[in-house]
Amino acid sequence: MDKIIACHECDLLLELSEVKPGTKLLCPRCGYVITRTGHQALNRLIAFSLSATLFFAYACAFPFLSFNLQGRGQLITLLQSVSELYQQGHPVLSLMVAIFIILAPLLLLVGLLYVLLPLKAGRRNPGSIVVSKLLLAIQPWSMVEVFLIGVLVSLIKIATMASLLLGPSFWAYVAFSIMLTAALTYLDRLQLWHWLDSAKPWRTVQ
Ligand SMILES: [Zn+2]
Numbered sequence: 035m036d037k038i039i040a041c042h043e044c045d046l047l048l049e050l051s052e053v054k055p056g057t058k059l060l061c062p063r064c065g066y067v068i069t070r071t072g073h074q075a076l077n078r079l080i081a082f083s084l085s086a087t088l089f090f091a092y093a094c095a096f097p098f099l100s101f102n103l104q105g106r107g108q109l110i111t112l113l114q115s116v117s118e119l120y121q122q123g124h125p126v127l128s129l130m131v132a133i134f135i136i137l138a139p140l141l142l143l144v145g146l147l148y149v150l151l152p153l154k155a156g157r158r159n160p161g162s163i164v165v166s167k168l169l170l171a172i173q174p175w176s177m178v179e180v181f182l183i184g185v186l187v188s189l190i191k192i193a194t195m196a197s198l199l200l201g202p203s204f205w206a207y208v209a210f211s212i213m214l215t216a217a218l219t220y221l222d223r224l225q226l227w228h229w230l231d232s233a234k235p236w237r238t239v240q
Contacts, residue, residue, distance in 0.1 A: 037049070037050045038050070039068070039224070041061040041063065041064065041066055041068060042066055042068075042223075043061065043064050043066040044061065044063050044064040044066065046061055046062070046063045046064070048061070048062075048068065050068070050069075050224075054071070056071065056072065056073050057070075057071055058070045058071075068224065069222055069223070069224040069225060070222050070225075071222065071225055072220055072222075075220050075222070075225060076150065076153060076154065076229065077154075078216075078217075078220050079146070079150055079217055079220045079221060080147075080150050080151065080154065082213050082214070082216045082217035082220070083143060083146045083147055083150065083213075083214075083217045084147070085209075085213045086143055086210050086213035086214040086217060087143050087147065089206045089207070089209045089210035089213060090139065090140065090143065090206075090207075090210045092202070092203060092206040092210075093112055093203045093204075093206040093207040093210055094111070094112055094113060094136075094203070095111075095203070096111065096201060096202045096203040096206070097109045097110065097111055097201035097202070097203060098110055098111050098112045098114075098115060098201050098203045098204050098207070099189075099198065099199065099200050099201050099204055100198075100199045100201060101192060101196045101197065101198045101199070102196055102197045102198075102199075104196075109201070111203065112135075112136065112203060112207065113136070115131060116128050116131050116132045116136070119131060134180075138172055139210075139214060141168075141172065142169065142172060142173070142214070142218075143214070145165050145166075145168060145169045146169060146217065146221070148162070148165055149162045149165050149166050149169065149226075149230075152233070152236070153229050153230070153233050156232075156233055156234060157233055157234055157235065157236050158230055158233040158234070158235055158236075159236070160235070160236075162230055162233075163230060166226055166227075166230060169221070170221075170223055170226075173218060173221065179211060179215060182207075182208065182211055185204075
């Protein structure tokens with residue numbers, strides 16, 4: 035089962051024999067983590083992805099924050115923040131929020147569950163290979179942690195001008211970003227290909 039793979043960072047060719055669960059393989063030349071195989075990695079990935087989905091649904095459904103400016107109170111949800119930013123004359127910002135804060139994490143979650151859930155039964159969904167390639171490509175583009183920092187900074191700014199109340203969905207989004215980040219730490223390129231290799235399609239032609 036030996037395979038030749040190239041380091042993602044420096045293209046050094048490495049001969050890869052089976053990696054035991056719970057170990058990490060580093061590139062001898064540049065130190066890049068070639069693979070990290072966690073114990074129960076698939077179970078943890080699925081558990082974190084499912085919890086992230088629940089928190090994300092909750093974050094979209096309820097008020098994100100409410101603020102009171104000169105006696106005028108306003109409640110906005112996460113989705114409303116996109117249209118609100120657009121109406122306030124920030125089309126680029128509103129597009130970025132829509133893509134990086136809502137669409138990219140959502141696609142990531144749907145893709146993760148589509149690929150991972152059948153693997154539990156030793157099967158793979160049609161198109162899993164394509165979806166996995168997409169997942170690995172957008173993995174670095176989901177900026178949930180960056181968004182959280184941005185939100186905190188703007189909240190401090192708004193708090194000096196208006197009284198501010200964080201809605202339940204704000205905390206749900208915090209929980210969602212922790213869960214998604216946790217899930218992504220278990221998403222290992224090589225291990226994902228290994229799982230897909232050993233899984234069978236749903237209908238095998240005899
Ligand atoms: Zn390297």
